[in-house]
Amino acid sequence: MIIVRAAESAEEALADRTMRCPHHGCGDTLQRWGHGRRRRVRGLGTEPIDVQPRRVRCRGCGATQVLLPAALQPRRADSTEVVGTALASKAKGLGYRRIAATLGRSASTVRRWLRRARDRAHLNRLWQRGAQELIRLNADAFNAIAGTGNLLLDCLTMLAAAAWWARRRLGIAEPVWTLIGLYTGGRLLAPPA
């Protein structure tokens, strides 16, 4: 699976033959190869939408991949924005029941997400990804951010600052949560142990 900023920009990159195979030592160009499984995804307060991610194949090694837009999370029926909003609410101190009620999701679903966002190694990786992007975009902004001791809050702040500066400096139109999904490679939540 390859996380892409948006389906449209991915289609352009495929047409221009500028999207490369991620396999180590290959790096040949990718071509369209049908679509992946159709899936139903819910955003914040909206009707579910059906999406069918593009499948691609490498012209060199023949490996196939699914291109997942960063607004979506792998194997989850809720958008990056929904999962991210739950994490941001947790960082502010809200409990899973209240977050679930606000988002209109089941308490067990939200509790599962939050459990996948408390491992320190995972949170440190998220922080690092945000810091790398932000330093590249605006090192002064990075230096101005002080840690709070709340690691979840700190990593979401770092990622959000990077996304904010990417929109401002690079003229990228994608929403902040989509860019955070891109920076974290679709792994806002830690994979199951």
Ligand SMILES: [Zn+2]
């Ligand atoms: Zn390849």
